[in-house]
Amino acid sequence: MGVQRSDPPMPDATEIARDAIARHGTAPVQLLAVLHEIQRRYxxxxxAAMEVVARAFGRSVAEVEGVIGFYSFLHERPHGEYAISFSDCPVDRFLGQDELIERLCRQLGVAPGQVRDDGRVSVETTSCTGLCDQGPALLVNGRAIPALDPGRIDTIAGLIEQRRPLEQWPGAWFRVEHGIRHPGPLLEAPEQPGKALELALELGPAGVLERIERSGLRGRGGAGYPTALKWRYCREAPGEHHVVCNADEGEPGTFKDRELLRLRTGDLVEGMTLAAFVTGAREGFLYLRAEYGFLAAELEQHIAERRSAGLLGHTILGREGFDFDLHLVTGAGAYVCGEESALLNSIEGRRGTPRNRPPYPVTAGLWGRPTVVNNVESYIAACRIVLQGAEWFTRHGTERSRGTKLLSISGDCARPGIYELPFGTPVGEVLELCDAGEPVGVQVGGPSGTFIAPPEFARRIAYEDLSTGGAFMVFGPDRDPVAIAAQFSHFFAHESCGFCTPCRVGTALQQRLMERICGGRGTVADLQELEQLAGLMRQASHCGLGHTAANxxxxxxxxxxxxxxxxxQGAALQPQPGRPPADSRKEVARDA
Known part of the structure; x- marks a missing residue:
């Protein structure tokens, strides 16, 4: 539909590539940054740009092309001057997002997933923008606009047609609220820049490690591996060491790191520096998910300010030999990069395919060197433990799950947002806090977690019961669990990296079967095949994505x-939220 461009011709792609390489350099860790810049400008x-990049980085064109093809935020084919991404998360879709996408596309004369004829705009979906508490939301050229409604969609369409630069769009649109509904000890404690490092110098590496160990801190990403043990193994491994922060919270329905990265940046960087002090690492990397690219400038500024204050770089706090610097790496859109070895491959400028394990990153991580990988919440907790002591931390939680957990609560509740609650809190209590009414179910831990029904709402948020990286999605009494599971099956089929056959084929078959069932064309044999697929993917997949894709x-x-x-049967069913789970063998006639 659109009109022909009347603006000056696009700069030559090879010139843009050479300029990006001159700006960022040719270290492997800079490959994603170079590709991001080329795409932003072209x-x-x-x-032609790939060939320039390949020569500069000593790679083949096929390798560079493979990296671009792996990540959903990188494209060989040009996207729109205004590249718009909506979230495909069920929570956002339940808020009327599909109607908003259709409205915007109709006004702009562009089909979803396509670029308009004049190259002005493209509209597509991404798995989750990390704004589920403030949806419906979109990203335009990487900048977030939450709280969409039909009126705002109409205005956005007009601004695009007028070709108004984003700097001239209403500034209030880009304001992402902090969303913290229920702060706890981790969020309420004031930041004290450098204080934890001063204490660390007094305690020494062994003393810091002992304090972390006594606290019982376990990784906050959901797996719950003891933090002190991970740091100790890395410390004892020979060779040059690295520290990495996994800020790639790609699990749909998770958004706590979005605020921790803004509000607790100091504690995060200090926690990473403490890990470096314990392990002897001199270099660290903060891997930021692509959807949070709008936070990159503030993070870079904070890192620079800490260098200036003597809290990063050479001779930290004047201590000779205490050297540690930190670099920001922005990902390019791949859920699987939340897996630590896939994330390390991505930092190295490769496709984010998970590695075989063992060896584990603590002995063979970045470039084969011992590497500590923890997430944002874990490093912040480590910083507070060094500052306030192990006993402060162990006052909260359960025997096996010490401390508090940040939950990203979204969906059918009156008070979505971020809640910091003690481990051991029952699901029912969480639902009361967020004013959720009588939901048909709750997805704890995102699609890879556990979907529970009302009779299970007495279960607790804890490693020994319902472990979660933070996602807590509430589905009201009018929602259909089968349709929700079908949407998640689409998510896993889209996010499978394709490396192993059980996951690549299994997720595609699962999606196809769920579509058939939702379309009223399913059979009992399809249900049996779904169960068989689930067992196959759990047993034979290469990494955690395939292991949990059928959950x-x-x-x-x-x-x-x-x-x-x-x-x-092709019949519509009215939800019965109080009904206990039935005997599946009887209900689906598997013994017939």
Whole structure:
């Protein structure tokens, strides 16, 4: 539809590539930054630019092309001058996002997933923008606009047609609220720049490690590996060491790191510096998810300010030999890069394919060197433990799950946002805090976690019960668990890296079967095939993505078999939130 461009011709792609390389350098860790800049200026990464990049980085063109093809935020084919991404997360879709996408596309004359004929605009979806508490939301050229409504969509369409630069759009649109509803000891404690490092110098590396160990701190990403043990193994491994922060919270429904990165930046960087002090690392990397690229400038500024204050760089706090510097790496959109070895490959400028384990990163991480990888919340907790002592931390939580947990609560509740609660808090209490009414179910831990029904709301948020990296999605009594599981099956099929056959083929088959069931064309044999697929993916997949890809389907099939049975019969079913999970073997007639 659109009109032909009347603006000056686009600069030559090879010139843009050479300029980006001159700006960022040719260290492997800079490859993503170079590709991001080329795309930002050219709206895509054509083959001519790939050839320049390949020569500069000592790679083949096929390798560079493979990296670009792996990440959903990098494109060979040019995207729009205004590149718009909506979240495909069920929570955002339930807020009316599909209607907003259709409205925007209709006004701009562009089809979803396409670029308009004149190259002005493209509209697509991404798995989750990390704004579920403030949705519906979109990203335009990487900048977040939350709280969308039809009126704002109409205005956005007008500004794009007028070709108004984003700097001239209303500034209030880009304001992302902090969303903290229920702060706890981690969020309430005031930051004290440098104080934890001063204490560390008094305690020594062994003393810091002992304090972390006594606290019982476990990784906050969901797996719960003891933090002190990870640091100790890395410390004892020979060779040059590294410290990495996993700020790639790509699990749909998770957004706590978005605020920790803004409000607790000092504690985060200090926690990483403490890990470096214990392990002897001199270099660290903060890996930021692409959807949070709008936070990059503030993070870079904070890192620079800490260098100036003597809290990063050479001779930290005047201590000879205490050298540690930190670099920011922005990802390019790949859920699988939340897995630590995939993230390390991405930092190295490679496709984010998970590695075989063992060896583990603590002995063979970045460039084969011992590497500590923890997430944002874990480093912040480590900083507070050194400052306030192990006993301060152990006052909260359970025997096996010490401290508090930050939950990203979204969906059908009156008070979505970020809640810091003691480990051991029952799900029912969480639902009361966020005013959720009587939901049909809750997805704890995102799609890779556990979907629970009302009879299970007495279960607790804890490593020994319901472990979660932070996602807590509430689904009201009018929601259909089968449709939700189908959406998550689409997510896993899209995010599979394709490395191993069980996951690549299994997630695609799972998606196809769920689409057939949701369309009223499913059979009992399809349900049996879904269960067989789930077992295959769990047993044979290369990494955690494949191991957990069937969780939403398996959980809902076990807890809501009557919903599946109604789909097979082609009948609509009214939710019954108080009904206990039925015997799945009986309900789906598997013994017939």
């Amino acid at each position: 709206h895509g990464i054509p083959r 939403p389907v398996s959980d809902t099939l076990a807890r809501y078999p009557e919903y599946y049975q109604a789909r097979l």
